[in-house]
Amino acid sequence: MFQTFEVTARPEQGPPRLAALRQEMTREGLDGFLVPRSDAHQGEYVAPHDERLAWLTGFTGSAGFCAVLRDVAGVFVDGRYRTQVKAQVAEVFTPVPWPEVKLSGWLREKLPRGGRVGFDPWLHSAGEIRKLTKELDGSGIELSACENLVDRIWEDQPPPPMNPVRAHPIAFAGESSTSKRARLAEGLRKAGQRAAVLTLPDSIMWLLNIRGSDVAHNPVAHGFAVLHDTGAVDLFMAEAKLRGLGDHLGPEVTVRAPDDFLGALAVLEGPVLVDEDTVPQIVAQALGDRAVFGADPCLLPKARKNAAEIAGSAEAHLRDGAAMVEFLCWLDAQAPGSLTEIDVVKRLEELRRRDDRLMEISFDTIAGTGPNGAVIHYRVTEDSNAVLEDGHLLVLDSGGQYLDGTTDVTRTIAIGAPGEQERRAFTRVMQGMIAMSRLRWPRGLAGCHIEAIARVPLWQAGQDFNHGLGHGVGAYLSVHEGPQRLSRLSDVPLEPGMILSNEPGYYREGAFGIRIENLVVVEPAPDLPEGDAGREMLCWRTLTHVPIDRRLIVADMLTAAERDWLNAYHATVAERIGPLVGGAAELWLNAATAPL
Structure with a gap:
């Protein structure tokens, strides 16, 4: 059983912890010290013992780092966390847009006369240090491996995990x-x-x-x-x-x-x-x-799922889809204003845990309503817990770790009567998700070659989103798995058996957020009558079976092909999930998957 510890710094704790770290820097003769998110295993998610970044700064995102100098402490975060970091860190920390601003350039600007910057050699990859050293060449800035200074001042640091395998x-x-x-x-x-x-x-x-x-x-x-x-x-x-x-x-x-x-x-x-x-x-x-x-x-053998892993994942997604349908039926029966985000999280996790193959949820459930939905990796707390009000959108991103597979699904749900601008933005996001779902592509292409296809409907309206289109997913392993991604940064060719997410979104800070996510598996595409002989093509098979909120769709914006895809998808959802639910949930499912 995973033991939980509260390690995140509250805003008032940031200044004294930063001051204590700077005292240790002085003792070591350092002008700076790097505090990464990573642990010695370079995983995206870390144990409480390794939550050094959150303990020092209060930032809880799954990517980023802090560079502490004597007079400034920069918290480097990518586009997913720009809103979140501003809400979480004390004023003594300065958010830095990364990777637009590189650490090397920032250090050169802040340490123009050079200096010694310490780092824990267990917590930074060899490639990271090699690259940073090269970028700092000629600056007079020296990278110096040293003992971890955060561990020195973290008096109640949780012990390393010792759970059974x-x-x-x-x-x-x-x-x-x-x-x-x-x-x-x-x-x-x-x-x-x-x-x-x-x-x-x-x-x-x-x-x-x-x-x-x-x-x-x-x-x-x-x-x-x-x-x-x-x-x-x-x-x-x-x-x-x-x-x-x-x-x-x-x-x-x-x-x-x-x-x-x-x-x-x-x-x-x-x-x-x-x-x-x-x-x-x-x-x-x-x-x-x-x-x-x-x-x-x-990496690659693990990413190329075998037949048993794909079959297990498909089965897990059916049971997970049934839990989602039970939840969505329940949610629709509640009056606007009667639920909070925490109520949503608790109810959905309760329904998932009825499955005896569920070992754990895949990640902390994201349930953001109204402005909270615009925080891409939002995590509800007692302080942020918002009421689901009439006219709000609810971004619900969740999943399960089942013995036979890992799931990750996002649906954006209308609470009461949604606004027209929200509906039009939702429709564009859905059009992008459909465009990727329908895609056929020549074998050998990578995520960087095709991910823009899902952005085109948003781009045409002058909109976009600040995260990759999709990540790899494990087979009862990490919900974020490399090396494949649907990202402009990924040059890893997509191969049969790889499971990825397809999750375009749109976020208007202070107003609302939208994201629709299905998991998909790469398969050989069937030959077409007019296709080139010998040209191997690939396609997606969708694993996720959860209705998409029809109330948020502006039907007149859809092409005939988009409408056909959506209706076929919903027909498949009804066919495969229907036998797994009953009563009110079955009636709700039939209505939610009716042809558009």
């Missing part, structure tokens, strides 16, 4: 760990590499067919691993987490204490494959010239 059944994994290890080891031998270092928790979980609970909502355990070219693995994880798993792991997996990790790297025979985008700087330093930089060998 469990075996992931082969029926859901679809391939044995022995087979995975042999497959990846063959790749190492072909590349002339003796071993690969793995630090990403979801890579280790996938490779060994295990799951954990060291991080909230993510079925992963903290540890490190070395995969040898023989298929054997050294697993550096607390033995207490692995009790009872000896037979599952097998004789080729040797469990070693985490404290042995750096010592083992020091004597590891090279060449050793490391992913400089994910391994801590200290790992690359320990390996020295034995390190060969390349992609984590688990």
Whole structure:
């Protein structure tokens, strides 16, 4: 069971904590110190022990960092968090738009005469430090690895997580760990590499067919691993987490204490494959010239879901869709003004937890009504808890971690009578989602080549959204999974078996937000009569089965093809979810999926 701790700084706590950190900087002779969101495993989500950024600044977003200098402390956040950061951090912290403003340029401006900037080499990837060092060349600014200064001043820092690990059944994994290890080891031998270092928790979980609970909502355990070219693995994880798993792991997996990790790297025979985008700087330093930089060998195989994983995900989405329909039926029966955002979160999670295959929700449910809906990754608190009022839109982004699959679905719901500008913006967002859903594309293209297709309806109205179109999703693993993305920054080719989100949106700060999200899986596209012989095309199959709010659609804005897609989608939702619900929910579903 995941233990919760309250670690986020309140606004009044920011100034004294920042002052204490600066005192430690002075003791170390530093002019700056970097406080990242990441932990030693470079995951997006971190355990309470590693919530250093939130503890210091109050910012709770899943991406960003703080650069603390003697007279300024910049909190760097991307477009998803521009509204959120302003509401969360004290005035002693300065929000910085990132990546538009690069850390290197900001440091050059703030430290024109140079200086020493400290960093914890466990918390920054080798690639990050290499790139930053190069960008600072000639500036007189020195990056200096040091002890973590936040840990020094965080007196009630929660302990590192020590939760039990469990075996992931082969029926859901679809391939044995022995087979995975042999497959990846063959790749190492072909590349002339003796071993690969793995630090990403979801890579280790996938490779060994295990799951954990060291991080909230993510079925992963903290540890490190070395995969040898023989298929054997050294697993550096607390033995207490692995009790009872000896037979599952097998004789080729040797469990070693985490404290042995750096010592083992020091004597590891090279060449050793490391992913400089994910391994801590200290790992690359320990390996020295034995390190060969390349992609984590688990990333692409994990992203290409096998038949069992896809089938499990499809089944999980049906049960998840039934829970969503039960919830939406209940929500529509409540009068505007009678519910708060917290009421919504509690009711939806209660309905999901009726499924005995649900292990945890996928992430903190986002339920933002009115202006809160414009905060892209909004998380309701007792202080922000708003009432669902007549005319509001409710952005509801949620999901479940089921034994057979991970779900993530967003629906924007009308509370009472929606306004015309909201309906027109919603229709454009939906048109973008439909455009991507209907797309066929030549194999070899990446997210950067196609994601703009979902933005065109918004662009034509002078609108846009400040987040990527979609992220990869795991198979009962992390809800945000790489390396594939639907993003202008992603050049990873899309391949059959990859599961991604398709989630365009629109956000008007201080007024409302809109997002519609389905999960989709890449499949080979069927041949067309006039298609080029031998040109392999790909397409999407939609996994999510939840009605889209017809009350928010301006039907006259739709083309015939868009209307046909929506009606066909709703017919499929009714066909597949109908048998899983009954009574009032079934009646509601029939009405919600009626042809437009």
